[in-house]
Amino acid sequence: MAERAGFAEEYLAHVEESPDVIPGTASLLRLAGALRTSVAELLGGTADLPPGLGQAGHHPELVELSEQECRDRLSGHGVGRVALYTEHGPAVVPVNYTAVDGSVVYRTAHGSTPGQAVGQEVAFEVDRIDEAMSEGWSVLLVGHAIQAGATAEGSRDLEEEAGSAPWAGGEREVWVRIEPERITGRRIQVR
Structure with a gap:
């Protein structure tokens, strides 16, 4: 994941293990992109919304x-x-x-x-x-x-x-x- 997001492994481990660390906007965008999700989803902002509001994938089957x-x-x-x-x-x-x-x-x-x-x-x-x-x-x-x-x-x-x-x-x-x-x-x- 660190490689896909363009981060050092140590930095990503620090972010995952330290609840008081809040990455900046640019870092959040890179993480969301690497995880193929949105920043809102990454931060739990959609937790109370009904499922199925996301976009359909390319060529779903x-x-x-x-x-x-x-x-x-x-x-x-x-x-x-x-x-x-x-x-x-x-x-x-x-x-x-x-x-x-x-x-x-x-x-x-x-x-x-x-x-x-x-x-x-x-x-x-x-x-x-x-x-x-x-x-x-x-x-x-x-x-x-x-x-x-x-x-x-x-x-x-x-x-x-x-x-x-x-x-x-x-x-x-x-x-x-x-x-x-x-x-x-x-x-x-x-x-």
Whole structure:
């Protein structure tokens, strides 16, 4: 990176390791250029903006992901979105999820919107957008949602595998498992 930005390695290391060091405008422009991003993005100025405001890359190509590539991107845990029908119509809500034995599992509260998925066919989506590189991917899983971890032991097992607590906090005692019937994914790559 130092070479691409035209800096001495020692200077770049000093900037990275010293939070009180603020490079000048010219240095920030060189760093942003080397990282193929903007100064605003480099400084975190776009952190609260919705994704997708950046420019499309040169010659983008939409590529289908294989089922294994989709499962690889779903593996582990993170934040995804559940699409379901409620008494008020369709809804899409974010949930902290974990991949367990090929299924998606999330924890929610009794009576919550994500909890209404139990017994329904639902969609679950997870994605990643890299505006600096003008690339990204998305995976869509469709399947039936069932209540999981119905026993105390089952809930403990799921909690151990969860990897993180729900960001929303509060009591989240209902575990929902989405058994996949169909998994598809796409990736935007720039040539």
